[in-house]
Amino acid sequence: xxxxxxxxxxxxxxxxxxxxxxxxxxxxxxxxxxxxxxxxxxxxxxxxxxxxxxxxxxxxxxxxxxxxxxxxxxxxxxxxxxxxxxxxxxxxxxxxxxxxxxxxxxxxxxxxxxxxxxxxxxxxxxxxxxxxxxxxxxxxxxxxxxxxxxxxxxxxxxxxxxxxxxxxxxxxxxxxxxxxxxxxxxxxxxxxxxxxx
Amino acid sequence: xxxxxxxxxxxxxxxxxxxxxxxxxxxxxxxxxxxxxxxxxxxxxxxxxxxxxxxxxxxxxxxxxxxxxxxxxxxxxxxxxxxxxxxxxxxxxxxxxxxxxxxxxxxxxxxxxxxxxxxxxxxxxxxxxxxxxxxxxxxxxxxxxxxxxxxxxxxxxxxxxxxxxxxxxxxxxxxxxxxxxxxxxxxxxxxxxxxxx
DNA sequence: TCCTTTAATGAGCAGACAGTCCATTACTGA
DNA sequence: TCAGTAATGGACTGTCTGCTCATTAAAGGA
Numbered sequence: 143x144x145x146x147x148x149x150x151x152x153x154x155x156x157x158x159x160x161x162x163x164x165x166x167x168x169x170x171x172x173x174x175x176x177x178x179x180x181x182x183x184x185x186x187x188x189x190x191x192x193x194x195x196x197x198x199x200x201x202x203x204x205x206x207x208x209x210x211x212x213x214x215x216x217x218x219x220x221x222x223x224x225x226x227x228x229x230x231x232x233x234x235x236x237x238x239x240x241x242x243x244x245x246x247x248x249x250x251x252x253x254x255x256x257x258x259x260x261x262x263x264x265x266x267x268x269x270x271x272x273x274x275x276x277x278x279x280x281x282x283x284x285x286x287x288x289x290x291x292x293x294x295x296x297x298x299x300x301x302x303x304x305x306x307x308x309x310x311x312x313x314x315x316x317x318x319x320x321x322x323x324x325x326x327x328x329x330x331x332x333x334x335x336x337x338x339x
Numbered sequence: 340x341x342x343x344x345x346x347x348x349x350x351x352x353x354x355x356x357x358x359x360x361x362x363x364x365x366x367x368x369x370x371x372x373x374x375x376x377x378x379x380x381x382x383x384x385x386x387x388x389x390x391x392x393x394x395x396x397x398x399x400x401x402x403x404x405x406x407x408x409x410x411x412x413x414x415x416x417x418x419x420x421x422x423x424x425x426x427x428x429x430x431x432x433x434x435x436x437x438x439x440x441x442x443x444x445x446x447x448x449x450x451x452x453x454x455x456x457x458x459x460x461x462x463x464x465x466x467x468x469x470x471x472x473x474x475x476x477x478x479x480x481x482x483x484x485x486x487x488x489x490x491x492x493x494x495x496x497x498x499x500x501x502x503x504x505x506x507x508x509x510x511x512x513x514x515x516x517x518x519x520x521x522x523x524x525x526x527x528x529x530x531x532x533x534x535x536x
Numbered sequence: 537t538c539c540t541t542t543a544a545t546g547a548g549c550a551g552a553c554a555g556t557c558c559a560t561t562a563c564t565g566a
Numbered sequence: 567t568c569a570g571t572a573a574t575g576g577a578c579t580g581t582c583t584g585c586t587c588a589t590t591a592a593a594g595g596a
Contacts (some may be wrong), residue, residue: 149592176581186544186545187546188583188585189546193544283533288512292501292504293529296497296500296501300493300496302496303492304492304496307488313485314485315485315489323486331524331526331527332473332525334528336477336479336480336487346563347565352572352573374553374554374555385554385556386555386574387572387574390572393555
């Protein structure tokens with residue numbers, strides 16, 4: 143009874159539910175979706191749903207290990223690649239790229255009626271990235287935890303804010319451009335960003 | 340029939356409901372509060388509630404004209420005061436101060452089970468402030484609206500992120516200190532912030 | 537192929553909550 | 567005093583969640 147060998151029926155049901163949720167999210171956002179909607183779309187019984195997931199959020203979140211894994215892989219590839227720059231915020235470029243590649247997935251979640259849960263998860267994920275990298279780059283301030291954390295929260299807030307804006311307004315920037323803007327603002331500050339060509 | 344002269348009963352009811360909501364928010368956050376809770380606390384009939392407000396959000400938001408007005412006043416006072424510096428982000432100091440002064444009100448709204456609606460409102464408010472000031476300070480970039488907006492969203496995200504962190508973690512910084520940190524990060528960037536004493 | 541195990545099913549049920557309605561009561565302000 | 571208007575409570579509909587259980591169907595090992 144290995145981990146990978148699950149009952150075919152279980153796999154089928156979970157896949158159906160996941161697909162149903164994703165398609166519904168793309169059509170009408172996340173919040174207004176009801177469990178019944180998912181059931182109808184997946185053509186699955188009510189009791190079946192609750193046999194697998196606690197609630198709507200649980201179903202949505204269940205897919206997020208995959209996302210984490212994907213991001214980790216992409217990050218690793220980028221680091222081992224040829225032109226890998228050891229930059230302050232380099233991992234965030236990967237995140238921008240990931241979001242761009244799965245825009246159809248992230249966009250409805252970032253919108254008004256989107257999923258607060260998911261944004262929170264991404265936020266924490268990014269916070270870990272940023273914290274780790276700031277600590278590595280500025281070991282001297284590792285003592286003053288609070289100051290470091292202030293910087294982390296600043297950077298994460300800015301990142302998420304810019305990201306949501308990007309998704310929500312069909313801004314014609316590529317992931318690379320977004321990253322470039324973000325990097326300049328973060329490292330050099332607003333004045334430099336707005337006055338330098 | 341002036342604007343100010345409303346029926347005494349109307350004023351009474353609205354006041355009761357508003358007070359009830361505020362006290363409940365401080366006790367258990369916003370989201371889990373039900374209309375029935377508010378009714379019980381205010382000792383007001385169900386139909387009465389719906390005669391005045393569309394829903395819970397409507398009641399909460401109804402108090403926000405007051406907040407806007409208060410902020411505007413505080414902003415004006417600060418500008419006309421003696422040591423008024425014409426700084427890039429000076430209005431945001433006022434916001435920090437306001438939040439600090441009404442911490443008991445803002446804190447539960449910023450928390451996990453807080454009010455998304457309200458954060459959104461504050462976000463838009465701050466965005467207007469920042470946009471206006473960036474436009475004034477850097478008239479040259481007013482042409483490139485998108486670039487300006489990227490900076491605005493960056494700054495606003497950072498501000499809200501830092502603010503929520505401040506409220507949510509009992510950080511022992513005053514509004515002035517928070518503002519100082521924020522200002523340095525925004526204008527000079529992370530590197531300067533973390534390496535300068 | 538048989539047989540035991542395990543999942544899926546669907547219908548139904550209690551409980552919570554939102555929002556509406558209406559006939560009755562009571563207060564307000566002219 | 568009195569006409570107008572707000573408050574009241576209680577009932578009612580409708581939506582949704584989370585759970586139960588007896589029944590059916592599929593799975594996969596022997």
